[in-house]
Amino acid sequence: MQEGHTDEVMEAAIRDILLSHAGNDLSHLKNTINLAKGRHDLEGLVFSDVDDEGIREEILAHFAASSSLDGERQAKALSDIDDTALAKIHEDRYPKGSVIPGVLEFYEALDLGPRDEPISRGDLTFVTARPSDALGLMKGHSRETLTKAGLADMSIMTGSIFNLATHDSMAAKKVENIDHYAKLYPEYDLVFIGDSGQGDIAVGEAIVEAHGDVVRAVFIHDVVAMAPAERERLAAKNIWVIDTYVGAAAKARELGLVSPAGVERVLAETNRLLDEMAWETPEQEQTIRSLVQRDAAAAGL
Template sequence: MSAMPGPGPSDAARVAAFLDVLRASTGELPISANLESRTRVIDERIAGAGLGLADKIAVFKALAPSAEEDIGHAGTGESAELRMERLLLSVAPEDLPAFKFALEYDLDYKDLEEYVFHDIDDVPRQLRILDHLKRTPASGGIKVLSDVDDTMYANLIDRRYPKGTFYPGVLDFYDAVKKELFAAGTPPRIHITTLSARPNPVAGKLEEASLRSLAAKTKDRLCPSALSGSITSSTLGTIESILRARRRRRPENVEQLQGPDDDGLFDRLPHGQEDEIGRAKFANFVRFAAIYPEYRFVFVGDSGQADALTAQLMLSDPLSNALAPVITTFIHDLRQSESDTASVSRAFQALPPDLVVRGTSPAGRGVVVFKTYVEAAIIAYRHAESLQGLITAAKLARVTCAALRELDTSRGAVSAEMRARYRQDAEEALSLVSNAAHQDPALVEEAKKIRQLLD
């Protein structure tokens, strides 16, 4: 996909001057006046200002509540909401992709879902905005939504890797499956949206720091936005996952070592807290999909929490099917063996067998269960026809090479068992790439790179 030009820089002086004009009272019209009359005055101000797209983006951000106002739950206020709505509706359909991209991936805690569904509370206004966003030209783009803990890097449950280790090949896998309209940065950064089980932060600046930290940890390869969970379901669901993993790591004679109530918290937690996380993530996804009707979607999660339920809802819920073309979903299998039930949620265990996608499945749309990101790419490549070319042979080679290089730099941090699994998957990928090279000679060099890394 060829990159579209971005909005460019804004004119700070022009933005400040226009904000004064826009925020000014609508003259003789009190706030209780006919809404149509007030709207007409604001529209005339916007039209007469001659703002460029970058200026409109800066003005829109300035109209939204600050982090301090969000902490105090001050809200946007009817006057500011009206101005935010009219400014967004003034953006021409052909400029909407750049407008949305700039607001989504600027590494602050406000993403477009936050602006439309939280800063603007009035439902009729939200619906008018969504109707306008439907006019965005079709793009053929693909947005990647990903969990963070135990999907992007080992953290809560996964003890096969040192805590905080990014999974080998994960960033190149994201890069392979996403298709963005804008190639920001040199080299282009990888734009994804994290669909996290972590609670929605009390202060937005904490989330902003988290996003910037994630970018820094990947040496600015990753440029994420974030959709956070609700504070109740996310906190309790995460506690449930941690306690399940902790129970797994106890010695076999645990009954002799613990007090009578030591494991009581896990058993007394209400059932389904992890499922609440899954449903909260799905609700966030539905709002996100409504904002991006021109995109298709891929979801990446893990078996440790309720990502399997989120994936299932994305694929089968009528609301999702009406709004969002989900190409497929991927679930990282954290189990150390088939009998390891402590590393998987009830949602993962309850996945319908006909929804689980393996390399030999009849089609690729479903829940692709994988151990390594090389395997995830292999399965997607084997189902290239039904997944509309999501992973090509060249992309498979790129993910495989990246995973092998990153595995090599980890030295002894990854177990011998996992290293053997990566080698097995890489050998399979090499075979597939070598076969594809008969039709595409350019792949010969890619196959050689994999072979050299394996040797």
């Protein structure tokens, strides 16, 4: 039913299947659907394939009333791609196209949670302003890039070619996608990871304002040398500007999002990748190593 055109009968069947599940069973079904490749993930199913607004509202109302996880709430990670996971545009402290050291292990630490005993896994979704298309080709390209970087399970929510005109329009599309996500997964808290180069600060501020009861933290990877006063202003809103993912993991530990062992794994993975990096200049390498050492020392590592 997620492939091709969905007629009225199929939309009603999608609703009936989803409404027949509740609790952990419903969460497991939603997570399984969300890992589908191409455009056929949970967000695409509910907000694109289902055209009947009445059926969509029935589905979302059921999610709100019947989605629950046994035990403590878990956090799903929502992340930008360019300059957050991959050095692409403004991030020039690493060789272009490289995976930013520690980011993958940071995603893993968030997925495992504060005690490394998660109820569910695969809780990572990328939110990007990159355009989608009817065949999901752009999603497929992004997924291939991220898979090669070392990520196995993920979903991707894309934008539109029309959202690329300005940083404001790019941010607005990301906020819309995150709004969808909050409705699809009311049983989870949210963590957003972005960068300071293309509107992600505005995204962070908007989702904290709209969903502050479930947004556990926003992490902004700084690629523009943000002033200390601006960092302090954002920290007061639970938006944390970080220079390395060792620093992000340490703050996440303080907030009860990752385990102490998770922070250690982020540091170990960061150092491993720094050793393997094909640095462009010795100065480039020294700059990053100094930041990692500073953040590790601040975390007591």
